[in-house]
Amino acid sequence: MATYECEKCGMSVNATCGKCDAPLVNDTLTLDNGTEVQISRCPNDHGKIKSPMCCGQDMSCSIA
Ligand SMILES: [Zn+2]
Numbered sequence: 001m002a003t004y005e006c007e008k009c010g011m012s013v014n015a016t017c018g019k020c021d022a023p024l025v026n027d028t029l030t031l032d033n034g035t036e037v038q039i040s041r042c043p044n045d046h047g048k049i050k051s052p053m054c055c056g057q058d059m060s061c062s063i064a
């Protein structure tokens, strides 16, 4: 199970795909302006979401 955890307060969330229930995998997306955004995507290509944020920063993925 993929677990995102906040380094500051310790809050954690489990992120899974709503369609196939697979744990989301950590990935990065590079925007047109060169900014890298941390994202989570379904390993079965059902889509991707921005990584959860807490305390103003991206939560880190324990299986990254
Ligand atoms: Zn936090």
Ligand SMILES: [Zn+2]
Pocket (backbone or CB within 6 Å): 017, 018, 019, 020, 021, 022, 042, 043, 044, 045, 046, 047
């Ligand atoms: Zn999926």
